[in-house]
Amino acid sequence: xxxxxxxxxxxxxxxxxxxxxxxxxxxxxxxxxxxxxxxxxxxxxxxxxxxxxxxxxxxxxxxxxxxxxxxxxxxxxxxxxxxxxxxxxxxxxxxxxxxxxxxxxxxxxxxxxxxxxxxxxxxxxxxxxxxxxxxxxxxxxxxxxxxxxxxxxxxxxxxxxxxxxxxxxxxxxxxxxxxxxxxxxxxxxxxxxxxxxxxxxxxxxxxxxxxxxxxxxxxxxxxxxxxxxxxxxxxxxxxxxxxxxxxxxxxxxxxxxxxxxxxxxxxxxxxxxxxxxxxxxxxxxxxxxxxxxxxxxxxxxxxxxxxxxxxxxxxxxxxxxxxxxxxxxxxxxxxxxxxxxxxxxxxxxxxxxxxxxxxxx
Numbered sequence: 535x536x537x538x539x540x541x542x543x544x545x546x547x548x549x550x551x552x553x554x555x556x557x558x559x560x561x562x563x564x565x566x567x568x569x570x571x572x573x574x575x576x577x578x579x580x581x582x583x584x585x586x587x588x589x590x591x592x593x594x595x596x597x598x599x600x601x602x603x604x605x606x607x608x609x610x611x612x613x614x615x616x617x618x619x620x621x622x623x624x625x626x627x628x629x630x631x632x633x634x635x636x637x638x639x640x641x642x643x644x645x646x647x648x649x650x651x652x653x654x655x656x657x658x659x660x661x662x663x664x665x666x667x668x669x670x671x672x673x674x675x676x677x678x679x680x681x682x683x684x685x686x687x688x689x690x691x692x693x694x695x696x697x698x699x700x701x702x703x704x705x706x707x708x709x710x711x712x713x714x715x716x717x718x719x720x721x722x723x724x725x726x727x728x729x730x731x732x733x734x735x736x737x738x739x740x741x742x743x744x745x746x747x748x749x750x751x752x753x754x755x756x757x758x759x760x761x762x763x764x765x766x767x768x769x770x771x772x773x774x775x776x777x778x779x780x781x782x783x784x785x786x787x788x789x790x791x792x793x794x795x796x797x798x799x800x801x802x803x804x805x806x807x808x809x810x811x812x813x814x815x816x817x818x819x820x821x822x823x824x825x826x827x828x829x830x831x832x833x834x835x836x837x838x839x840x841x842x843x844x845x846x847x848x849x850x851x852x853x854x855x856x857x858x859x860x861x862x863x864x865x866x867x868x869x870x871x872x873x874x875x876x877x878x879x880x881x882x883x884x885x886x887x888x889x890x891x892x893x894x895x
Contacts, residue, residue, distance in 0.1 A: 535712075539564060540680035542576030542619070545596035546586065549603040550743040551828070552727040552736040555786045556686040560719055562608040564684065573614040574678045574860060575604060577853070580620045581671070584664040601849050603746050606839035611852045619674065621857040624864040628673035628871060629666070635702045636669055636695075644668055646691045672696040676711045677864040684717040687726055707874040727786055732761030732779045744828070746835050753832065757825040762817045769816040775807055780820050788827045796826040 541561060543553060565573050577600050582593045597618060604616060619625065641647060647668060651660055663670075668691075675683060675696050683693055693716040700711040728734055729742025736743050744756050760780050766773040775781050790802050800806045806823075809815045842849060872878040879885065 535681065536571040536679070537569060537682065538678060538680050538712075539570050539573045539682045539684065540576065540675050540678045540714075541574075541684050542578045542674075543600055544578045544582040545593055545600045546582050547596055547738045548599045548745045548747055550736055550738075550745045551783075551787075551832075552743070553603075554607065554746055555727055556719060557684050558604070558607050558609075560684050560717070561614075564682075564717075565609060565613050570682070572678075574680070574863075575609055575614050575616045576619050576674060576860075577601065577617070578619045578674070580625070581667055583620075584661060584667055584670075587661070587663070597853070598846065598849060599747075601853055602839050602842050603835075605842055605849065605852075606835045607746065611856065615856045615859050616852055617856040617860040618853055622677070622861050622864050624861065624868040625670070625673045625677055627868060628677055628864075629670045631871065631875065632669050632672055632699050632703070633666065635699055635706070640695075640698075641665060641668060644691050644695055646688060649688075668692050668695045669699070672699045675714050676700060677867045678860070679712045679863075679867060680714050681712060682717050683714050687718060690716060690718075703871075703874075707871075710870055710874040728779055728782060730756050730760045730779060732777060746832060747839050748832070749836070750829055750833070753828055754825050757828060758818075758821050760821060760824075762820075766817060770813050772813040773810040773815070773817075775811065780817070780824055781807065781810070783824055784820075784827065787831055788824075792827055792830065797823045 539561070541557060543549060549558065561573070561575065564570060577597055579593050579597060582596075583590065586593050601616065605611070609616065647665070650664075671692050672695065675693075676699075683689075683696075685693065693714060697713050700713045703711050726734065727736060729736040729740060730744060731740070731742040733740060733742060744753055748756075757780075760783075761778075762780050763774040763778050765771070784803055784806075788803055793800050793802060793806075797806070800809070806815070806820070810820065869878070869881075873882070876882075
């Protein structure tokens, strides 16, 4: 069986470092590993419209922002298929068929849906499209016969629901769909990177993100304003690591060799942590080190993005070709689904022949 990846992001804004460490960096590594036969990277604009239906221009404008971030980070159109979700109408039809396999109560129990509803204050008036997006996501994954879905920890319930839909479909209609496996970040700190204010979720609306495309001065200012240990008031005070955003980011980003370049008095992060915990190490010094670490990681991405911005028609052409290729694959899966469900009336020659015999007797 072919090894296939499907993953993507909603185009509601530029991508930030949470996206990068949560899945984007890993996607590039997987793309370049040679282990996978096909990699599909989706810009999920249709899903973004489930809670932005009254502001389609926001979604429209951010298509190019996400595409630029993808390619700047190293996603290569020659190795991965980059496409736009809404340009694959077969996904809507698959979603419609899968709706018959899922109950309302099961959707209500989905932890990701519950938390998203609460975060957006949708409890009293949730839109059907948003409520059913786990089903839409199942259509996305199965349309491309994805065997692997690299996502953050918060998406685990969504993948589990996809697996349930696949199992239900195959048990009712016969073995047709592929059951995907989730691939989580291998760095524990990358499972869910907090915002710079220490809040658990990084969000544009909260203003607590560091974007991949930000200029170096803006990154530095944000790093220096980061939430640390509120009890670490003086340099000599012992500091806590738990809930300390600066150290969470260091866990996610820093490499041992960077200490020799930027903080040679320490051999590694463990030594830095130990000093902070026993006291005698100020937050400013640690933040300056983190700034150097982030600048080293993000500068090449920012520079590649600026080069890509010089030829926007090329980026749209990449998305157009990718969408055409993706649609061919989704159409084949839909054809197989229709056949399994016995609704392929015009291509089922056996059905036509049997009905002809029935009425010729």
